Amino acid sequence: MNDHTFDRRTLLGAGLAAGAAAGIGPVAAAAGQDDESTRRPFALDFAPHFGMFRHHAGDDLVDQLRFAADEGFRAWEDNGMMGRDVATQERVGAALRELGMRMGVFVLDADFGTARYVNGDREARTALQQRCREAIEVAERVGAKWVTVVPGRYDQRLEWDYQTANCIDTLKAMCEVLEPAGLTMVLEPLNARTDHPGQFLTKIAQGYLLCRAVDSPACKILDDLYHQQITEGNLIPNIDRAWSEIAYFQVGDNPGRCEPTTGEIAFERVFAHLRDKGFDGVVGMEHGNSRGGVEGERAVIDAYRSVDPV
Structure with missing residues (x-):
């Protein structure tokens, strides 16, 4: 722990204590005492x-x-x-x-255990359509435009x-429900x-094939750069080749699946590329913190500041 870190934590603690005495929440107290907030x-x-x-904000979601x-x-x-x-959904949305x-x-559906997307199970398709209807209700409460789908395991006997054709048919059935609601x-x-x-779906090119075949604005790719660095690398060329079908990104560095700058991915280059291509969607921080406590949370924020394409 260096002197700067010690002073910052001391000031933060004093701010929280003062906030508690004044009857205000921990976030407001920290913001009042710490210019970095x-x-x-x-x-x-x-x-x-x-x-x-x-650790900064407390357990309350809001x-x-x-x-x-x-x-x-x-x-x-x-x-x-x-x-x-x-x-809770309504409170978060507000x-x-x-x-x-x-x-x-x-997550609308993340099926890690069955092959129901790829084995042609019609009852499974009906159940997934019902799941889509439920997701639409949740999306309306929280203002969501995207939902994650993981299309399950592959079938070793087929x-x-x-399997690819069956998966396309399953996704088309889900789009019949999602597309009129404007949910992707x-x-x-x-x-x-x-x-x-x-798992059946592992590569960006495979996701591109599925989305082109489904041919609906309600079916696109979530490009999680952590997974793709492990699976195939070649991150920027794959982004470019599949660009028309990518609607969302998630990140985590590799190895470790923690914040940028803790692994091997040159996120400053990748994020600058997204900026230059005009990406206006969301980049999900689907990773852990490399260090615990308040200091670890500050390290996450500082890491994103260091790679943000200003």
Whole structure:
């Protein structure tokens, strides 16, 4: 711990104590005592998630949103939003609107255990359409435009091309529900080497093929650069080749799946490329913090400042 860090933590603690005495929340207290708490907006819409800044903001979800907004973040994502109660969804949605923040993805369906997308199961398609209807209701409460879909495992007993055709038909059935509501599912290719062996969708080119075949604005790609660095690398060329079908990005450095600058990915180059291409969507921060506590949370924010394409 250096002197600068010690002084900052001391001041922050004093600010929190003063805020408690005055009856104001931890975010407001920190903002009143620490000039770093109010920062200019990031050039890209980086989206943290609940829990990432809880040591600064506390456990209350809205306080975490307010802290992030004070730090310059203009978007948010929450994989588990569909599992939250309606009152919480509505409260989060109201806070996002108040703060001028966009809601990024939540998970519509992430099937890691079955091959129901690729084996032609008609009952599964009907169930997934119902899941889409439920996701639309949640999206309306929180103002979401994108939902994550992971299309499950591949079938070891079925030829690959049949699986691809079945997956396309399943996604088309889901689009029949999502497209009229203006909600886009983003298909996430996952790496099979480190985290998710056995999944059907693993590469950006494969996602591109599926989206072109489905041919709907409700079916696009979620390009998670952590997964793709492990699976295939070649990040910027794949971004360019699949650009028309990519609607959303997520990031995490590799190895470790923590904030940028902790691994091997040159995020300053990748983010500058997204800026130069005119990307105006959300970049989800789907990773852990490399260090714990308040200092670790500040390190995450500082890392994004260092790679933000200003």
